Amino acid sequence: MRKLLPFLVASIFGIVGIVQVAPPAGPGPDFGDQNVSQDDGAVASPSAWYCPWVEAGDVVDTNIVVGSDATVDVAMTLLDPISNTEPTEFLFNMVGPAGSGTDVGTVTRRGESPATIEVSDGPAAVAALQRSDGFLAGDRCAVSVPKTWFLTGGSTKAGTFTTIRLFNPFADNADVTITPYSEFNLDLVAELESIDVGGRSWTTIDLEPFLDLRDELAFRVEATSGLVIPAIIRTDERGEAMWPGTTPSQTWDFPIVTPGLLEPFIAVMSAGDDGVTVTVDVVTESGTVVAAREIVIDSSAPQLIPLSDIAAPPFGVSVRASSPIAASVIAVVPTGDLDSLGEGEEPGVTTTTGADQTTTVPPDTVEVFIKGLAGTVGASTPSPNWMVPLDTLLDSETTVWVMNTGSEVAAVSLLPLSDGDIAPITIFVEPGTTQAVPIDVGIGIHGVSVSADAPISVAWTIVGDRGVALVAGVATL
């Protein structure tokens, strides 16, 4: 009994021990979903903005513009093309609300120099505008850094070139895979898989050798390790355009898609595995054409939606989709105009722009030569407050566009941001309309702080002899 009883108790212990199961694996760190980006926005706290497409050389210059509602210290870090060379740092401060433009060439002139701009407070936002005698290109810089980006609106059709820049301002090396999509659906290229982008460096990839003669190109850029900020650059014989990557959304607002006389398109791609129904409302200065376009796109096929035949410019668009999509606007010289370019006529000799032509030159007396290429990303959500860093050039017109897709009239106040005091402008934007606000040139305005009593969307354009640029505004979160 003295042997048996302990053995029986032990057997019970043993059985209870055997039936115990291993603990379930822990959930892992909850650091937020880094595969999904947050909306780029201006926040009332320090922020870092990444501008992949910055260059200051013998042909091209770049202006980096900062707009802020608060008094801030700004640290601009410009990477050096020579690896292992210390970046150039440029520090300044702004007494807010203020805007500031920095010609990168005055800081350093060594060609390509992607930049990081750190702002000590906010709301603040940053944009970069490249310029040369032959083009204008630029867009807002990026503030959020997701692991996955979407780039739409590329093309390598005859005479058009598309380049992707991958900017890694961070410590860790990035391992990046670019998945291309074209009219041939998924268009895999082995060379675009597992691209190594070293920390504090960048890589520029010309896509023509890999994806030649594609009318439509879209890309999914995924960093399997590290982080990058991508930008897409599209060029043709009439100009150059650059816009950043986007994140998927079911709604996109583009307050203006018709800079100059360019022909606008919306480039869309499904961010998921399913086909998506995309509806486009065209918002003019007088009203909205609801569901002006409605198409169904496949999961792996980018689509270019033409808009020029819906309404007379200027107008913006509001895009709605049944599932998240990536979208951007592309504005190119109309095909007819390209075809009409006769022999002996030199592009660039004619200085007339579309904007000038509509106001000053009778079309029947001067042969029209439209110049420029523009593209930008939209706003996924309307917001009552916007920070719009912008730039002005003496030979160009800068215009802020305010679009109200709501049902009420929006009273909008636009405070020009400069190093001096300029009175705010107040406008009323009717529901379902987009409205232009010209910006005075030559008085040092480098931004506009926009506030409204209803959600609106804001963008700006610059149109002139050099070319055309479409730039998205930044919502204040």
Add this chain to the structure above:
Amino acid sequence: MTSTRQALVATIVLADPGGGIEATLAALDAQVYEQVGVVVVGDTAVGDATVAGRRVVTRPTFDEVVSSLPPAVTHLWILREGASPRPDAASSLVADMERTDAGIGGSKIVGKNDDSLISVGLVTDAFCVPYTGMDSAERDQGQYDVVREVAAVAGASMMVRRDLLAGLGGVDPQMTPREAAVDLAQRARLKGARIIVTPASVVDYREDETGSRWKREASRIRSMFKVYGPLTLVWTIPVDFAIGFVQAFVSMFLGKWLFADFAKSWAWNVLKLPNTISSRRFARRGRVAGDPELFRFQRRGSVKVSELVQEVAAALRRRLPGDDRLSVESIGNDVREPAFVVGALAIVFVLLSSRNIWSDGLPAVGFTLPLPSNGWNAIAGYAGGWNPAGLGSPDPLRPLLAIAGIAKVVTLNSTTLAAYLLTAGSMLAGIWGMTRLLRTWSVAAAPALIAGLVYVAGPTAQGISGNTHLGTTVALGVLPWALRLCLAPVSNGTWNAAVRMASVILVFGVLGAVSPLMLLVVAPALGVYAVIQLTDPDAWLALILALVGTAGGALLLSPWIWSADLIGIAEEGYAFWHVSPVLAVAGGTVALAAVGAGRMGLGVVAGWGTLLAAAGFLGARSGDFGYGVETESVSLAIAGLGLAVVIAVVADSVLSPGIARGLRFALAAGTVGVLLLVVGSLTIVIGGRAGLPGDLYVEALGFTQANEGEALRARVLVVGPSELLPGDSRTIRGGSYKVISADVPDLGEARLGPPLGFDDLLAAKLEAIIAGQTRRAGGELASFGIHWIVVMGDSSDRGADEASVAWRNVFAGQLDLLPLSASTGNTAFVTDIEPVGRALTSELNSWARVGWTYSGEPEESRRVFVAENADEGWGPPPRVTVGEMNEVSASDGVVTYTPDGPRRTQAWLVLISIVALFSVVAIGRRLR
């Protein structure tokens, strides 16, 4: 009587507390060589005694005798009272000295009653320890009868030329006789004299060692000081001190308390130093030979060390199984015994299993971290000092650190020896202790050794090692002793009871110190045993002893025990032991066989063992009941103990005659189970780290030493899966992190205290970094002295760890970090911030961590910011709290921490208690 008249010899008899003057005078009276006279030095009464018709006179001092001798006397024959020279002793000495032109001649000393050889001249080692070179109780058969030069002669009988003695300044009166003889001989040799032993001169004597031990030691040290040159003294004195300390320490375990002698002998020499210097000057003045001439007559090595090794070996031999111990015949028999073979194999097994710890020290992995570099620092840290884990805290360190500190001190801060002592020592102690424990139930030695082997290296021990719980691994070596001390039969007598009680408390104290939860194991285990052995009073007595031991042992864990959260320790983590099904079945089979086939007494013990094994098994998988990994490790120790008991019962039963036919099958199955468990145990030989996992941090963090001194000035933030981080870690949003010292944290950093203000600030900064509110993590972390960030685990491959990837993504998107490729297998970043320091002055100079303080160039009127949790103990003053850390004066060039007063006092009380308990054990063992 015939006078040879070659030399005029005066005989001097030195009084001795042992007495025997009558015998000495009688022997002198019988000498064939005529003596000028006999003088007794000291307070021995001689009355009217005469020698050769001359009256024996007495004088109080040796010098007085020498100065009063007639000028014609050429030789002095110095004898100890009680020595009985044979009739031709003096004549032989005179003849051989004149023939060899010797300055000093010595007699052969033989035992008075048994012709045992006591001395035929002496050699010494470099530390002036005399060495006869003879076995104990060696008989005089003329085997050494040749006149030869020696280092010294016995003080019981030596003849000295008078002129030489005068030149040497006589015999040193401050020394004990034998050491004085050695001293005289060495000084004579420096002056070019020859020292011989004359075997034809035979003196009967009782022994050659007189005087108290400490005085003999003191005299020996003094003789070194007097004769050696400076270069020799530079190494002989420190080495002799170290040998003496080790001898005193080890002797404690042999039942001898030598620390007092050790301390007194050195203290005496310190007090006598002026006199020694004066004597040294006189001894070395006019020397014609140097130290090499002394070395010519010295043996290699240390006599003390040799003797100590022999004593330890003998003590071990006494405790090993077997009755015959010392004779060559019995050793021969032992070698043929299974117990001896198994024991020898067990030792070889332990040596092989821990070979890499001997060469590399402890692996740095999980909770097993390198021992602190300085043992005294660790002990001071435990005794109310600063807890260096994480960002520091005044939370008491675990007692394991004090044990580690003691191990370091004992091994003179050896990098690997202390670790080896703890790990290999605990394995050996575990095997040995298991044989002793099983002897309680008369289990034979061979089965007990097999059980011990599985106990220290089997699946349960491997489970503990796999958890990297160093303390519980070491506790495996103590646990069977704790049980044995409680269960061993008690002898009558007050001293026996006192020794037993003191031993129990001490062993329980050690058990609790290395693994606090283990302290709570013995009493319940013995409680169950007492219930099973219901009518056995010894079992109930064992339970009482265990309860007393638990209480006493707990008190010895002061000051830590008063703030310890044992429940928290027991519940931290999740207990789940992944056991191999094969080994589990093997264990169950062995238990079944032991209970079924064990003879009645052993069968009951097997039932107890089975219950322990099963309870331990359940405890090791009790995560669902709320228990944690330390409970798992302690439960594994219990399971291992129970498993060892049933293994021993099966193995013992197999070897026993007369097994019933029906039980043979059960025993055969049990034997197969035992074999499987033994084979499973042998697998730890492969790693050579006593079952501990391979090193994780030395390789991962070694890059921090790339720039000289930087590792001493800055910290590392390690992040990733919690099981890959060193020791405890903190979590934020489910991600684990820990701040550690570079290059590799030591054992003091394994256990984190509760988070304090500075820890909360770090958590807030990390929260902001994770949330993307800042892209300048390097700058944010620099204020904590963090210069490097290491993401442990695979964060890049396809099968990467989720936690590693998440952390890497956090730091990948920072602007002021630089990636490092130096950290093998892990992702590492270094901050692009200069300077970064744990202690940074207002002039931006970073100070290095030295031990558990900080030091640098003093900066007058400046401040130094110490990136440790704010605490009033930091100094020098004035100290203020700035940003939850400390700002102190930089004027002294050092930042220190003043220990917590009450805790330091408690530590002193514990030390006094331990000394008192040891004293009771040592004295009691002599007196009982």
